[in-house]
Amino acid sequence: MPRGGVPRIGIAGIHGHGATHVVEALRLEGLGRARLIAVADHRAPESPVGEAAVFADAAAMIADADLDVVVLSTPIHTHVPLARAALEAGAHVLLEKPPAPSLAELAELDEVARRAGRSVQVGFQSLGSSAVGAVRDLVAGGAIGAVRAYGALGTWVRPVDYWTRSAWAGRRELDGVPVVDGAVTNPLAHAVATALAVAGARTADDIADIELDLLRANDIAADDTSSLVVRLADGRTIAGALALTASVRSEPCVTVEGESGRIVLWYTLDVVQVVRDGEPFPATTRHPRASLLENLIDHAVDEVPLLVPLAATAAFTRVLDAVRTGPDPRRIAAEHVARVRDDAAEHLVVRDLEHWAARVVAEQATFSAVGAPFAR
Template identity: 45%
Template sequence: MRNVPTHATTPLPIVLAGARGHGRWHLANIRRLQHQGLVRLAGVCELNPLTDTELEAFVGEMPEQSGDFGALLDSTGARAAVICTPIPTHTALALTAAARGVHLLLEKPPAATFDDYARMADGVREAGIACQVGFQSFGSHAVPAVKELVRSGAIGELKGIGAAGAWVRDDLYFRRAPWAGRRRLGTTDVVDGVLTNPLAHAVATALELADRGTAEDVLSIETELFRAHDIEADDTSCVRVTTTGGLPVTAAVTLCAEQAGEPYVIVHGDRGRITFWYKQDQVLVQRAGHGPEETVHGRTDLLENLVGHLVRGTALLVPPERTGAFMRVVEAVRTAPEPAALPQDVWHTLPAGTGDGVRRVVPGIDALVAAGADTLSLFSELGAPWARHSEVSTP
């Protein structure tokens, strides 16, 4: 391992591993920060190199390209890397960077298994590098604002946290990559289900607002996993985490919504509630003796925060330890029985909004998801006729 400097200077040379799919968002974000003089895209790691068209925003300052991540880090002298590759590759690539003293922005979920997560977290800690996990919602300024409202007693005693996500995904979404919608590829765990990837932010943000984000904060986890699409993983599921202090944190989510909606988290108190639409940074406070109070907050970009940490010592927003409770949920989903296929008479198909895809819709699921967040209940407790009782796991 090379020595890790205690201070960095800008522009920080960065390698992006995985520049297609969601990686395109990171590519655009790096260009934005490069324009501000904060970073410089030194390299792109893709098995199939990006075309000049894909890199047109970097004309005149083209990055080096290679399918060998370690070799690219060495040849570019990168100080940081963004990893946006298939879930099962996260740990190996993170440890490759750590061995070279390269700091990280690691996409969520940080790993496919809890053991891989722990190995990654231990590796980056021993290497002395900074690692930021890509839960963008943690960068919302609404998160500390909501926590302060709870601490100040604005909604009374905290009773629980509920999250709801009702999204629409068609069959093409599950064919976007070989690992999409899979629980495993051969003997390799993937765990690409609705709770652990597309709506992972709902689960992680709920745990963060509960201030119960570490692995040690989890007492037990109940899961109910279902699928309407012809996939291996779950697309309509709920989970309830009971924390060591007895606080329930429930998330109910689906990719088979009647109408796509913005996901949100509800903080329940005995004298009110706070709703946080985490993609919009919007907060609604409803409490006894007050009218509704709505606010919209700013947001700190996670890569920008990582640069600030390296240059000025700014605190990291999402260090790996803050995602330990979420990884307990990933592990509970991974080790749960296979998701139950929903009977064909409880879903129907509709054409996708664009393209040639077809989506599957579970009538009534939008209201069921909302009820789960509102009452902190699981699908079976809400009377869904297709819902089996939950599987309970303890760390």
């Protein structure tokens, strides 16, 4: 594509999360920054797609639409083959998270991109926020003293029918192909990826080992009530409590515990709070967030560096690999689970989840290790 040209965008997977990409592409089209040339989904569009041609399948769109940028918001197990096709057709790719179902396939895709001279941006939108850099600057500037540990805390609600919305939902594999859906690797993957970014872990070798304690309340193969402790190569740890079985949705966060205080990054809000020991109130700041699609267009047109290049997601993919190759999640005994019907529809609630999740982060130990009754 010539420098200063207007990139031709195609989006595959326009329902579900992909609808947000269509809105963003149309915004960029309105600014004259890009053109939404094509969309692809097995289901016809239900919202405006501008003047885009409509394809029934991503592969056909990639082959026929002569695109500079392809957005892939399709199910996890389609990511690598479709991204490969898009790169080989000469397009840059915005690939939804998790980018690949294994470290080996992530490396393979990176190699395809290198050979094609094209780039892959991964849809971890919280990593497009300058809040992550702000937290790292605060830590480097000594705002909370030496770092003791990192945390990732997410307690969300998902209705029972979330797990039946698509054939791949809640699956560890589908027809023998790894899918690796589940709390750690999909809905709360942003918490894991953001904690790793705050801790400066990008490559697989930045992680020394991973202890997983994966549980499930729903009738699924994947995890919905999960804890993990990631030990980094420098010895520090990130403890995560990530669950879709809370009674109410709480705002998820990444924490940095220091010798003289704590930083909390509310990563969906781009808000950072610094709580210094001895001070009664946190200092709160809000930070701008860049659009990952706009950044990819700037990269395609003017070689601006990517915010979330594929290679920077290797540490996250190492965690995903541990989930993929680890034991199946254990079922939580019925006595610890309530079936609730409220505004959030019918959903399963694990008793005292929030209490035990907070302990996981505070004690840097899994649900089992802190003694959560539902993990016995």
